[in-house]
Amino acid sequence: xxxxxKLLETFQKRINAGEKIEPRxxxxxxxxxxxxxxxxxxxxxxxxxxxPEGNWITRAPxxxxxxxxxxxxxxxxxxxxxxxxATETLGVDRYQLIQDLLEGRAKYSNIFNYPTLTWAxxxxxxxxxxxxxxxxxxMLAKTSYGPYARAMIRICKEEAFHKRQGYEICVTLxxxxxxxxxxxxxxxxxxxxxxxxxxxxxxxxxxxSAELLRWKVKRKTNDELRQHFINITVPQVLALGMTIxxxxxxxxxxxGNWLIGPIDWDEFWRVIRGHGPCNRERLRARRKAHEEGxxxxxxxxxxxxxxxxxxxxxxxxxxQE
Amino acid sequence: xxxETLDTAIRPALFEYLLRLGxxxxxxxxxxxxxxxxxxxxxxxxALANLALDCLGHAEALLTLAGQVExxxxxxxxxxxxxxxxxxxxxxxxxxxxxxxxFTIVRQFLFATYACxxxxxLQQSVFEPLAGIAAKALKEMRYHxxxxxxxxxxxxxxxxxxxxxxxxxxxxLWMYTGELFEVDDTLQTLTQAxxxxxxxxxxxxxxxxxxxxxxxxxxxxxxxxxxxxxxxRRGHHTEHLGYLLAEMQFLQxxxxxxxx
Numbered sequence: 001x002x003x004x005x006k007l008l009e010t011f012q013k014r015i016n017a018g019e020k021i022e023p024r025x026x027x028x029x030x031x032x033x034x035x036x037x038x039x040x041x042x043x044x045x046x047x048x049x050x051x052p053e054g055n056w057i058t059r060a061p062x063x064x065x066x067x068x069x070x071x072x073x074x075x076x077x078x079x080x081x082x083x084x085x086a087t088e089t090l091g092v093d094r095y096q097l098i099q100d101l102l103e104g105r106a107k108y109s110n111i112f113n114y115p116t117l118t119w120a121x122x123x124x125x126x127x128x129x130x131x132x133x134x135x136x137x138x139m140l141a142k143t144s145y146g147p148y149a150r151a152m153i154r155i156c157k158e159e160a161f162h163k164r165q166g167y168e169i170c171v172t173l174x175x176x177x178x179x180x181x182x183x184x185x186x187x188x189x190x191x192x193x194x195x196x197x198x199x200x201x202x203x204x205x206x207x208x209s210a211e212l213l214r215w216k217v218k219r220k221t222n223d224e225l226r227q228h229f230i231n232i233t234v235p236q237v238l239a240l241g242m243t244i245x246x247x248x249x250x251x252x253x254x255x256g257n258w259l260i261g262p263i264d265w266d267e268f269w270r271v272i273r274g275h276g277p278c279n280r281e282r283l284r285a286r287r288k289a290h291e292e293g294x295x296x297x298x299x300x301x302x303x304x305x306x307x308x309x310x311x312x313x314x315x316x317x318x319x320q321e
Numbered sequence: 322x323x324x325e326t327l328d329t330a331i332r333p334a335l336f337e338y339l340l341r342l343g344x345x346x347x348x349x350x351x352x353x354x355x356x357x358x359x360x361x362x363x364x365x366x367x368a369l370a371n372l373a374l375d376c377l378g379h380a381e382a383l384l385t386l387a388g389q390v391e392x393x394x395x396x397x398x399x400x401x402x403x404x405x406x407x408x409x410x411x412x413x414x415x416x417x418x419x420x421x422x423x424f425t426i427v428r429q430f431l432f433a434t435y436a437c438x439x440x441x442x443l444q445q446s447v448f449e450p451l452a453g454i455a456a457k458a459l460k461e462m463r464y465h466x467x468x469x470x471x472x473x474x475x476x477x478x479x480x481x482x483x484x485x486x487x488x489x490x491x492x493x494l495w496m497y498t499g500e501l502f503e504v505d506d507t508l509q510t511l512t513q514a515x516x517x518x519x520x521x522x523x524x525x526x527x528x529x530x531x532x533x534x535x536x537x538x539x540x541x542x543x544x545x546x547x548x549x550x551x552x553x554r555r556g557h558h559t560e561h562l563g564y565l566l567a568e569m570q571f572l573q574x575x576x577x578x579x580x581x
Contacts, residue, residue, distance in 0.1 A: 057354045061572040061581035062398045063381045068362050071500035073357050074370035295359025299479025
């Protein structure tokens, strides 16, 4: 058996035994690449995800909601930071990853390519989108790569808070005026299907799944996670007196699952390929922030150099004496 | 002195004063919050959001107290979301659009230097609820001052471009600094009652501190500015405030009486 094959065997044994893989451990190149792809996509999603909700910070309906939303979007920036740092443990530079995002080479979650139209969207995003993220991240908190798992544990705690906050906004709307209830139903109608797409393509069309499961990067399939989310969320929607925009939705007594009608995967692929309602706007906003910040980042470097030189000067003067 | 023992004659002036303090914090917090997701560094997005959260927190405390002093049952939200521009009492400086990062930093520095001195003095206010808010806000504003002072040194003494942008921001903002120290009948009444501090002493301290930092940052103050903006404390504002309020108050105006 060649050296590489032996290493691979030991690696798989460690994974099977439930050990965590740490940055200095040997890992197959493909494992490293898959993790960089997943973790950087996850980091980008946090950063791009600040935009749709960030839209509503200046329009939040009262001071309490304004502060809570601002704190939430701020948490997302924090999650982006943890995740970029965790990805850097795999030997890539954060600024390279950001460059990949800005130049359209990296992906982020499709869900952020949909627009936030009303205040109800802020509630429904917290409830659905953060709820879906929790289902996915609870699994990832047990992922085989140590730094990713630890980042997920921290992030999950905050996401749970975001979800409660989002749901509470929706409860308030559901108990509000007829206009507020209409606003809520409209937001549910628009976000339901894109949220279900967040779990990725169905298992038979998911090219990476088998490998990721074998390496325990993922521990459940896309369809399993999606079903779990549906089972949690449908009763919550119904409890608010709202409806799910799916005429085929039915409860299956035998399995205890809520079964849904077909998902429009053409839409999913179209949005992934850059043709969602907000793809261009989101990237444009990120590029604008990056370009407008360039002079600030240059100033920071120039100032640091000047300070270093000044700190060095007195020493030079003494040594000349 | 607290809400129960407050002299009725002084209530209108105190209400007015609390609106000034609360509106400064609210409008500045709103402007800072506009940066969320658009900062030059991810770390700075987080820092600016922190500053915004502090200011909004101060606004909530101050406007709640204003409502209590007024005694008409208005909450902080009523005051923030249901007044029109002419009823706002913030200084014009805080309502100016966020501009570039240099503008935001210079404004934050000028304002935080003022706010630190003001809150420090207000800790001695005989009106206890205000002294309490000031003590808490002071701790946070000291962070704002440290943050903006470090940045202004860096930007002023960084590259040619950062120096030019920071100097431009200072040139533009300077004419809005006078308003922070204006004294009128309202303030005189409260100063005599030992509720508000003497602004003359505050101004000297502010001027000295600002000059020291600006010098370190290789920036210069416009000499003999021909005009100092005024009016915010009487509800006379720039055109920018109306747009800010249109955005901020949209939901409360579009759905009167709804709970959110």
